[in-house]
Amino acid sequence: MDTIEIHNLEVRTILGRDSWDRTKKQPVLITVKVQASVAEAGRYDRVTDSVHYGKLCKAIEKFAESQAHKCMEELAENVADICFSLKADMVMGVFVTIKKRKTFLRAKYGQVEIYRAQKKEIGQYEKFREIALKSAGELVGEDLVSVIDLKLSVILGVNTWERYEKQNILVGMTIHVEKNEEKELGQSQGFVIKKNQDIRKLVDRVSKYTEERTNYLTVEALAVAIARVAIMEHKVNKITVSIKKPSALMFAECSAVTITRTREQIIGSLVSASNSEAGEREANEEVSSVVVAEDIIKKMDNDSTACQDKTLEGSSISYIGVGSNLGDRLKNINDALKTINESKHSKVVDTGFLYQTSPMYVLDQPAFLNTAFKIETTLSPQELLDFLKGIEADLGRDFSMMRFGPRVIDLDILFYEDLVYETERLTIPHPRVHERKFQLQPVCDMNPRLVHNKLNMEVGLICRRLTTHSNVPDDIQQVMPISRNEFTSCIGNGVHGTSSNEEKSVIRGSNKGLFTLGRAQNETLIMGILNFTPDSFSDGGNFNNLDIAVEHALSMWEDGASIIDIGGQSTNPKVKEIISTDEEIRRVVPVVEKIKSKSQGIVVSIDTFNSEVARKALEAGADIINDVSGGEIDKSMFNVVAEHGCPVVLMHMRGTPQTMFSKVNTDYNRPKIGLSSTGDQEHTLENKEQDQEQEQEEIVTLITCVKLELSHRVKNALRAGIPRYNIILDPGIGFSKNKKQNFQIMKNLDLLFKNDSHIFDYHNNYNHCTQMLQLLSKVSIENFPVLLGTSRKAFLQNNNEPKDRVWATAATVTAAIQNHVTIVRIHDVKELKDVVRISDLIYR
Structure with a gap:
């Protein structure tokens, strides 16, 4: 199929956040291949009978540099749309490749490849549609997200020196994303990586696993291990892994292995290994802990499936920030939880840990006790707000007090599904949750990968960034209750709702039922x-x-x-x-x-x-x-x-x-399963x-x-x-x-x-x-x-x-x-x- 191409057009554009978590313009390389018949242009030597790559180049450059884009995927979609709009009557399909240097600090590029086919009738060129789709190959059904030449230092090889000295290798990973997968990031039509397929987390995990904990004899074994990490830990359905070993051959640039694995293949290999081990156990008439573990796994799988089914039909998931700094704070929080669970329309399905925090905004008030609830509810956001305000009133909150002042209980809707919502009474996500570690941390306890859809960032990342800012005090302290109420026990190292500036006493008999954990624990x-x-x-x-x-x-x-x-x-x-x-x-x-x-x-x-x-x-x-x-x-x-x-x-x-x-x-x-071996006795480990x-x-x-x-x-x-x-x-x-x-x-x-x-x-x-x-x-x-x-x-x-x-x-x-x-x-x-x-x- 004929193509008109532009290779590695360099533009500077805002493309999400860089490796230093900044929103700045970054250099990006754009390659496009436009499927269009050049037969008429070739016959009559007229540029008007083809796609004008000069105009196309200027249109892409102008758009890319004048707009901010959430991610490479979104930019690729928009570039494809520009290609179709330039000459819609003859463009049958578009390949777009976006490369960004230093997407990952040790990789040559991060890269996205997509193919989009013309959906409209294209008159005399309609006869070429099938040819165009066939020439697109696997990109018809899937998009590719790649890490190119990730430089890692590993123990790898069968030679003696390779067992003692690390060598550099270049790892490439390509995630195959089916186009019919549910859209969960960005606003682009038809393409996205699911939330649980966080490419940066995958790169970090593979880097750590490969450099710190592997010493394979063969490149093939390492490639399969990396595929397993991606599929089993990061829920990737299909991945291609390539490993280049520059030091392997004297007169060649490198040796390399490339594999592609699907989830079905990896699980199949695990099942085969498990069946083989089961046969050995039966032959030896021994009961292994693998049997016990497999029984637990089956039981937990059943439980997990049941747990995924919401207990309230037609319900939505919402995260509620909970705080108290008056009276028995622990009892107030427990009473709020109990009240929610006693309703017919809402149920608490998880909570964060408890944290004692200094007050924000109005500093001259007692310290707060904070957590968060994850709830299922059949209420709409406005109905849920009314319900929570009713609980606050029933527990004794005085709404006439100053804003951000002391309160018996405070229940804030932080997130409601993936809704971005704003009325005079209610804003979702909560308008100040991104600056409040006392609300973010309990949510992270439950789901650090929850996405703040207005900022398009995971709450775990937002929470980590808060601790790096010099003007944000990192004084949140995890605490543990040792009773049902805050004021029924007396221990050393207790904490209570005193002023944030008041020294916490360590007096036995002082009725403190919360115990400080983590770095602040001293007893x-x-x-x-x-x-x-x-x-x-x-x-x-x-x-x-x-x-x-x-x-x-x-x-x-x-x-x-x-x-x-x-x-x-x-x-x-x-x-x-x-x-x-x-x-x-x-x-x-x-x-x-x-x-x-x-x-x-x-x-x-x-x-x-x-x-x-x-x-x-x-x-x-x-x-x-x-x-x-x-x-x-x-x-x-x-x-x-x-x-x-x-x-x-x-x-x-x-x-x-x-x-x-x-x-x-x-x-x-x-x-016991031994290390991979080539079969040569001289290369096995010592006893x-x-x-x-x-x-x-x-x-x-x-x-x-x-x-x-x-x-x-x-x-x-x-x-x-x-x-x-x-x-x-x-x-x-x-x-x-x-x-x-x-x-x-x-x-x-x-x-x-x-x-x-x-x-x-x-x-x-x-x-x-x-x-x-x-x-x-x-x-x-x-x-x-x-x-x-x-x-x-x-x-x-x-x-x-x-x-x-x-x-x-x-x-x-x-x-x-x-x-x-x-x-x-x-x-x-x-x-x-x-x-x-x-x-x-x-x-x-």
Whole structure:
């Protein structure tokens, strides 16, 4: 097919944001190929019988340099429209390629390629339409977004020097975007990359993965691994990966490998690998943790599908900013959440964490407590506004007070679906959300990729940019409630609604029920253990009397415990029977009542996996539920916790206390997969290195399984209506884990609670991790407060009795604090309080 072409026309135009996040004119190269018959021009030698490339060049240049464009895709669409408009009666199709230098700092170009066919009748040239479409090839059905020559430094190759010294390679990635995919970015017709296919995040991830964590022998293996990362982590449906290796051949510029993979091909290869491993397991008559993990994945996939279906038919998603700085701020927020859930038209489906922030605009007022709700609602934006204003009024907000002044509760509509909406009463997105970290951060906790459609930026990026501006104070502090109300407990390092300039006191008994987390945390909470049981492994029968138990609780409180954890059901695996619900209630409820009668300020936790026991204890005054099964044994537990609005500890355990040490529940390993090999013995790793690789893979698999299963518990808790800020996680040391696994978790606590994708940076064998990563990305366990319970447990023993393991426990407590654990659960409060205090001074 004949084409009239312009190659690499350089224009300067505003094209979104540059690599330094600035909105400035940038150099762009534009190539167009216009499909049009030049037969008449060739016969009669008349320029009027063809497309005048001079006029076309000037039209493109004038348009590009006079307009601002959101992205390369939008510019490409507009250039195609110009080509059609210049001579619509003879143009059958247009190829447009947009290149931008330094789209990515280490890549030669970012590039977009599109083809658009003429939709109108074109008279005498209509007969050429089929030829034009055929010559367009794959671009008829898909557009291409490419990263050209991304320069990376890697260990790659089979030669000895290549195993020890990094070399430069050039990576190219082309995402194939089907034209019928739903439009989600920009305003251009027919082409877009979906929101979850963020090319910059993909480049960052591939760069980090390739440079820091790969050492493949072959270019082919690395190319497939990069394709897997793109497809499994970034939800790309089809990708072409090319890798150039300049140092490979002496008398050639480079060697290169180019592959194209689809989602179906990658998943098919994973299934084949899984089936092969399953055959090995059957042949060896062994039950592997892969079976356990696959069962969890299937279960979570079903749950995820159900979770995607909105609970309210015909509903819309809205994000609501929530704040309070008068009265019991925590109670105000919980009351607002409860009121929304009690309506027939709206439901809270997720929340951000809780943050204490200094006031903005009007500075002379108490500090705020902030979060955000993600809700489903059948109300229109105006109806939702009226509903929220009604809740504010019912909770006691005084609307006569100054704007931006103190308020009992503030409920702002931040986002409503992807709506851009403005009336006299309501603007969506919220007109000031982009300057308020106290509203952006809780939204980022739930969905950092949510797009602010007026700014055309993800909220995660907006929030990060706020912290880089010198005039924006980064004083937002994540806080954790340890009770249902703000003013019912007394701990060190508490925070409350005092003036932002008032020093936060650290006085026990001052009724502060919020605990500072993150960088501002300077004290570790101590949870003192009180077993009202005859058969606990460590102190069974020692406190099996009401008066003695209460006296011991008060003693631990005076010695420095911030929380008293009362258990009436032993989790000792040697105890073969679970006691009745009535018996457990008889044991724990009187203890709660008597402790609370002594002081309402003492924070009481109930160690139970029985929902009815939890209900009775909460009604008696308990503050926290500590469920060793994470809601898995009694499915009603989460409903009770959500109903009472209390914090809950979700621990990792498989099975029950009676079955948790069975082989299937402690087997986190899978059949080992070695590194890729060419078959030459001289190029394989040494045995010692193979053992280290195997050990590292074993750790990664263990951490992956625990992370995955905790993520599953968090997701179920959120779905049941428990706010994110009321969830505390416990990795379950001593439960469903052998001695070696307990120490592996202790040594890798940071990895366990890091951003989910980090866990897969630690080895090359990616296949067994990709499905887990997809599921983990739906509910991250990053930034949740963490409780660790190692006290007197069997993995610390050295042929000694539990009561003689105090100093072994002290070592684990120190390690926990070094890894920024929030709460340590211990028996020996008096003996270990100084260990905690000094460790805090060193590591906090």
